[in-house]
Amino acid sequence: MGVDLGDLLERENIEIKELSGSWIAVDAFNTLYQFLSIIRQKDGTPLKDGSGRTTSHLSGILYRMTNLLEAGAKVAFVFDGEPPRFKRGTLDQRAETRSRAQEMWERAREEGLDGFKYAQAATRLGDDMVADSKRLLEAMGIPVIQAPSEGEAQAAFMAIRGDVDLVASQDYDALLFGAPQVVRNMAVTGKRKLPGKNVYVDVQPEVIDLARELSRLGIDREQLVDIGILCGTDYNVGLRRVGPKTALKLIREHGTLERVLKARGETIEDAVEIRELFLHPPTDNDYEIEMKRPDADKVMAFLCDERDFSQERVEKAVKRLEEAVKVGQSTLDKWF
Template sequence: MAAIRQPDGTPLMDSQGRVTSHLNGLFYRTISILEEGVIPIYVFDGKPPEQKSEELERRKKVKEEAERRLDQLKKEGTGEIKELKKYSQMSIKLTNEMAEESKKLLDLMGIPIIQAPSEGEAEAAYINSLGLSWATGSQDYDSLLFGATRLVRNLTITGKRKLPRKDVYVEIKPELIELAELLRKLGITREQLIDIAILIGTDYDPEGIKGIGIKTAYRIIKKYGKIETAVEKGEVSKQKITFNIEEIRNLFLNPLVKRPENNLELKDCDEEGIEELLVKEHDFNEERVKNAIERLKKAKREAKGAERQKGLDQWF
């Protein structure tokens, strides 16, 4: 939704003004991922925990302010393309209709999808911990807090990338983090990693504890083992804790998840269904879609075949 846009930041749309950036991205990027021998499983968010309401409200206000600023620039006609694009991206909204349409497209493509009962990150980590996937693909380190054995970041983001609000470009490459190795190097447990995260702030306590950064949080937990002990010893001020530590800890250790009911393997794609959705309903280029479908079929055959059974380790 953020990346696939016109130069001024306006999302791709069909002839009826309906946004199609999500469908464009899912369709072509999923095919590219498959062509690398990676079989994706898409996990969709469910209802977020009540404890996340503060963070969700903060994000909502950021989007509303960006939308207000974007409208103002358009009315005044004073905004540069770069500025229009920035506020357009900041005001992105993924609607329920877009999510359902995305599920429909992936199902037509024969790609496994899962509807999480709550946090998508938690469900993806659970699937990974069961050994039903090789890794969790996400930009969010929360995957490790939820117990993912492996986390792959920057899975579809490669090459040069501009840093937010800076005229600086950095090289982006896929990054693999293995939870057991991370904990071994840090000399802590997963529970202690969660406590470090709580001290510096998570989606459930966005502010964390003021004055405590990453290095200090690590030192405190290494020394005392858990937040409560640090509080007892006077290292952490009880007055600064405005949230329920055990409640947040439990959200990471025992999140609302469910074992997948469906087979998580690739299925045959519905070519007519894909063309109906993309070409007839949303005005995608027919020839390009048909060519992509052929790529999809070939990539799936190879992903299932013996030549791709060498293990994902070689891809990363």
């Protein structure tokens, strides 16, 4: 979800190798949802351990993060805290959509039909899954940061301060929170399943550079936030029949959100407070980002003994992880 600015922003395709040496703040909830919705069997069932606990997100974390670290990147996971009060409507609506999708999935299964897309739409990220994710990340030596409110805001804050180079998220919200660079499609294989059909296409990682986009569009960050609010964010419904293109035109014409609304004789509830939230969101500055040596025994014990992962596969991944972190910590690394 999030703000729909895809049509407005130009992205630059990159190779995963180009992330070598960069610190990446990962929007944890966004990434975990991605794993949970995609890592499924053909009938839509997620991966589960012997007791029926979902493990798709753990598989995603283990293999993707190992690959990223092996490519020379460094990552920190940033988890959401308390949602802003303006998000209530969106959260309720998502819960409603999920439960409807759950019903559709069950019906599809009863009738022996393909219910994959319903299963995806029914994806839930439970507290247990969040706890399991943090446990795995910590065992892998990857920093876990708890945001006071929105994870994307905290990640953007860390990027603005220069503690990380990029924010990883499929959403564009981090740009409104001021992230200088956002990386999307941060997968390694470059294959993505098309929604609906059982067809795979090449999808490359891509970077959006905030300063470059603002300059190209001839607006400032506050105006980009205004554009987002005009076409709708997680915190407000946008104006009717106003998408990113129209919103840009309106802001170019009138300059500010207030003037656009006045000129059109329309209102957006809490618009000014929502802009303030994007410009000055709750963040913490007492985080620590430092890769620790992975605890191989902990990773193995958790994934293999408790979550029924294959000993052989996890061992292989952990070996690669240990090697990657060793190389990453060596100061000689940058000379090669």
